[in-house]
Structures are given as structure tokens and as C-alpha cells.
Amino acid sequence: MIEVRNLWKAFGDNQVLKGLNLKVNKGETVVIIGRSGCGKSVLLKHIVGLLKPDKGSVFIDGEDITKVSYKRLYEIRKKIAVVFQWSALLDSLTVAENVGLWLMEHTNLPREKIMEIVREKLSMVELEGVENKLPAELSGGMKKRVAIARALALEPEYILYDEPTTALDPITARRIDKLIRELQQRLKITSIAVTHDLISASIIGDRIALLKDGKIVYEGTPEEIRRTNNKDVVEFVKGGGYV
Amino acid sequence: MSIIYKIMINIFAVVGGVWHILWGTLKRLPQTWRSRRLIVDQIRHLGLGSIPIIAPTFFFAGAVVAYEAKFYGGGMFPEIYIGMFTAKALMIEIAPLLTGIMFAGRAGSSMAAEIATMRVTEQIDALETLAIDPLRFISLPRFVSSIIVVPLLTLIANFVGFIGGLFCAKVFFNVTAITYIEGLRLNFIPREFWGGLVKSTFFGMWTAVMSVYYGFTATGGAEGVGRASTRAVISSSILIIVFDLVVAMTIFR
Numbered sequence: 001m002i003e004v005r006n007l008w009k010a011f012g013d014n015q016v017l018k019g020l021n022l023k024v025n026k027g028e029t030v031v032i033i034g035r036s037g038c039g040k041s042v043l044l045k046h047i048v049g050l051l052k053p054d055k056g057s058v059f060i061d062g063e064d065i066t067k068v069s070y071k072r073l074y075e076i077r078k079k080i081a082v083v084f085q086w087s088a089l090l091d092s093l094t095v096a097e098n099v100g101l102w103l104m105e106h107t108n109l110p111r112e113k114i115m116e117i118v119r120e121k122l123s124m125v126e127l128e129g130v131e132n133k134l135p136a137e138l139s140g141g142m143k144k145r146v147a148i149a150r151a152l153a154l155e156p157e158y159i160l161y162d163e164p165t166t167a168l169d170p171i172t173a174r175r176i177d178k179l180i181r182e183l184q185q186r187l188k189i190t191s192i193a194v195t196h197d198l199i200s201a202s203i204i205g206d207r208i209a210l211l212k213d214g215k216i217v218y219e220g221t222p223e224e225i226r227r228t229n230n231k232d233v234v235e236f237v238k239g240g241g242y243v
Numbered sequence: 244m245s246i247i248y249k250i251m252i253n254i255f256a257v258v259g260g261v262w263h264i265l266w267g268t269l270k271r272l273p274q275t276w277r278s279r280r281l282i283v284d285q286i287r288h289l290g291l292g293s294i295p296i297i298a299p300t301f302f303f304a305g306a307v308v309a310y311e312a313k314f315y316g317g318g319m320f321p322e323i324y325i326g327m328f329t330a331k332a333l334m335i336e337i338a339p340l341l342t343g344i345m346f347a348g349r350a351g352s353s354m355a356a357e358i359a360t361m362r363v364t365e366q367i368d369a370l371e372t373l374a375i376d377p378l379r380f381i382s383l384p385r386f387v388s389s390i391i392v393v394p395l396l397t398l399i400a401n402f403v404g405f406i407g408g409l410f411c412a413k414v415f416f417n418v419t420a421i422t423y424i425e426g427l428r429l430n431f432i433p434r435e436f437w438g439g440l441v442k443s444t445f446f447g448m449w450t451a452v453m454s455v456y457y458g459f460t461a462t463g464g465a466e467g468v469g470r471a472s473t474r475a476v477i478s479s480s481i482l483i484i485v486f487d488l489v490v491a492m493t494i495f496r
Binding site: 045091 | 372374
């Protein structure tokens with residue numbers, strides 16, 4: 001389980017998070033929505049320990065990662081995979097090396113076995129025959145799928161998605177949404193996604209939380225989000241032209 | 244007052260950051276074998292890529308030294324001294340210093356730009372989330388390969404410089420190859436030779452450390468990458484000159 005308690009973070013004079021609370025149960029997918037620059041990615045970076053909060057705690061399976069040593073944090077990170085907004089594939093490595101990087105670094109598996117796993121993960125995201133390509137040779141949608149395959153290679157307990165459909169055309173975006181949903185249902189991985197794409201949020205999320213003014217101001221199922229009269233949700237949804 | 248305060252804070256931040264990279268990388272040296280593949284890639288990239296620039300430069304640098312040795316001798320010194328002056332000038336100063344500066348310009352800017360791009364495109368964050376230590380994965384291979392490559396390039400620079408000097412002595416002053424080579428051997432002091440190589444090891448080290456530091460601390464987009472690259476070259480060039488003096492004062496006493 002992931003639990004964020006009373007999280008505060010400022011960058012200079014800009015107070016981004018103001019006592020944010022969030023709980024994500026095992027096997028659940030929560031989508032954080034909110035306007036650009038509201039702190040969604042900042043929240044995600046706190047959950048994986050890339051940023052230290054000014055105040056507050058982040059619990060992963062009951063362990064407060066804001067208080068553990070770097071060594072312990074690295075151990076905890078082995079349970080969490082992140083799919084970054086712009087995929088963040090290592091430019092100098094091939095697709096196969098990117099997907100197999102975690103296995104090469106943290107296991108003693110022979111190269112043939114790693115390649116077998118790499119091919120399996122790539123086929124899970126419907127990519128085949130691209131093992132020897134460099135990231136620069138792939139389209140945005142393909143990069144995103146390779147990033148998801150890299151995340152799956154860890155066999156993680158948690159996956160965090162940062163804007164999974166940013167800069168993708170609508171058809172590719174829906175394909176990625178469907179893929180994420182299918183993988184979650186098949187592998188039962190607890191997931192958190194941040195996005196401002198409401199269609200994407202309603203496809204992949206079991207629960208949607210609206211982040212505004214540094215706090216979660218509303219939480220509900222996609223259906224509840226559609227029907228609520230909550231002022232903040234209505235403002236965000238109408239502003240998005242969703243209804 | 245506030246400007247001085249800000250400058251002081253910035254200086255302490257840079258010194259602290261550079262120390263963090265240097266000490267952090269030194270602490271990871273025992274993991275060198277684990278990173279051998281990355282190191283070999285860097286040696287190939289930084290070393291082989293620099294040879295086409297180093298070789299012609301030092302051919303002419305050697306020729307210039309030989310020409311000026313003759314000029315400053317004003318016809319009063321025997322021709323054998325042309326070889327000796329060329330050898331000493333190249334070994335002690337010109338080969339290590341010029342190689343260091345050229346390495347900082349070519350490889351330093353390339354390293355800083357590559358790492359800065361990794362920073363601004365979240366590739367370094369991705370490494371962190373994969374529980375891969377960025378200092379071990381990024382800094383260590385560049386550090387180790389730089390301290391191997393720069394002395395090797397300095398050796399090549401010495402050799403090509405001697406050839407350039409010979410060419411000049413032969414073509415312009417009609418000095419025979421035997422006289423020139425005898426000059427190289429004349430008053431040869433081994434400390435001068437390995438002293439130059441020790442210097443170049445420090446030059447490689449500082450180029451790697453400053454490039455990694457400015458790469459890691461890059462912010463923004465393309466502009467941030469360009470800024471990191473420029474700062475890496477300027478700072479490593481300055482440190483190269485400073486450590487040229489420090490090492491010279493330590494070795495040539």
C-alpha cells in the first residue's frame with residue numbers, strides 16, 4: 001500500500017504541495033488529475049523518493065521512505081517502476097538494453113535469459129523486432145511502450161505513470177490507455193498515474209483524485225467524477241471540455 | 244553586500260557539488276570492474292575520437308617548437324640542441340597541457356552535453372528509479388576512462404610532436420635525423436617524461452569531474468545543455484592550468 005501523509009513541498013517561493021494526503025490500496029489504480037503545473041509530477045517524484053518533502057511522510061508498505069537511508073531507498077525502489085512523461089529511455093542503449101537494464105544491473109541472469117525476458121516484455125506491449133533499435137529510431141508511442149516494457153521487466157509491485165499519453169495522437173493515446181488497463185488487470189499491479197487527460201483517466205483509473213491548490217480536493221470513481229456537483233471537479237471537467 | 248553574499252553562496256555550492264562528485268566517484272573506484280563495459284565504451288568514444296584531432300595538432304606543435312628552438316638559439320647553439328629543446332618542451336609542458344586543453348574542449352564538452360541531456364530528459368531520474376546509482380553508472384566510467392585516455396593521448400602527442408620537430412629541423416634547417424634524435428636523447432631525464440604523464444592524469448580527472456558536475460546540475464532545455472557544456476569546458480580548462488602549476492611545483496623540485 002502507498003500512503004502519502006500531510007505532504008508539503010515548495011520550490012523557492014512557490015508552495016506546490018500544501019498538506020497533501022493520499023492512500024492507494026493494493027491492486028488499485030488511482031489517477032491524479034489536475035491542471036498543468038499543479039504538482040502532479042512533484043507528487044509522483046516524492047512517492048519514488050526522487051524529491052524530499054519539506055514536511056510530511058510517504059509510506060510504501062508501511063515504511064516511511066522520507067526517513068530511510070539511500071541504501072534502503074534503493075532496495076524499496078526495486079518494488080516500484082516509473083514510466084516517465086517523455087519515456088526517459090537511455091539514448092545510448094538499444095531497446096533491448098533499456099528493457100533489460102534492471103536485470104543486467106541487479107541479477108546474475110545469463111545474457112540469453114535476459115534477452116528472453118526482454119522479448120517477452122516487449123511482446124506484452126505489442127512490440128517485436130525492435131530489440132536492436134536505438135530510442136531515436138522509434139516513434140513517441142513506441143518509446144512509451146518500450147518504457148512500459150522496461151517498467152514491467154522489474155516485475156514491480158507498483159507502477160507510477162507520469163502523463164502516459166502526453167504528446168501522443170488520440171489513437172495512439174487510447175491504445176496506450178488500453179494497454180495500461182489490460183496490464184493492470186492481468187498482472188494486478190498497484191498503479192498511480194498522473195495526467196490532465198480526462199479520457200485517459202477514466203479508462204485506466206479505478207479511482208480518480210483531483211489535485212488543486214496543493215491538496216487532493218476530490219476523490220471518486222470515474223462514474224462519480226462524471227456525476228458529481230463538486231465545484232472544483234465541475235470547473236476542471238468543463239474547462240477540459242469533457243462534458 | 245547581497246551580491247557578494249550570493250556570489251559566495253554560489254562558489255560554496257559549486258565547490259561542494261564538485262567535491263561530492265569527486266569524492267563520490269573515488270569511493271566507487273572498487274566497482275570499476277563491474278562497470279568495465281561502460282569504461283571500454285567511453286575509452287573508445289573519448290580516446291579514439293580524439294586521435295584525429297591530437298595527431299595533426301601535435302605534428303605542427305612539434306614543428307613550431309623545433310623552429311623556435313633554432314630561432315632562440317640564434318645560431319649560437321649546436322644543431323643537436325634543437326632535438327633536446329623540442330623533447331623537453333613537449334614532454335614537460337606542451338604535450339600534457341595542450342592535450343589536456345584539447346581534451347577538455349572536445350571530450351569535456353561532449354560529456355557535459357550528453358549528461359546534461361540525460362538530466363533534462365529525466366534519464367538520470369530513470370536510472371535512480373531503477374535503483375541504479377548514477378555516480379557509478381555515469382561518473383565512474385567517464386572518470387576512469389579520462390584518466391586512462393589523457394596520458395595515452397599525451398604519449399601520442401609526444402611521439403607525433405617529435406616527428407613534427409624532425410620534419411621542421413630537416414626541411415628548414417637541414418639538420419640530419421641522427422643529429423635530431425641524438426638531441427632527443429641528450430640530457431634525457433625520466434622524471435620530465437613521467438612528470439608530464441602525471442600532469443595529464445590530473446587533467447583527465449578534472450575534465451571528467453567538471454563535465455559530470457555541470458551535466459548533473461543542468462536545468463532547463465537546450466539552453467541548459469549548452470550552458471553546462473560551456474561551463475564544463477571553461478572550468479576544466481582553468482583547473483588544468485592551475486593543476487599544471489601545482490603538479491609542476493610538486494614534481495619538478
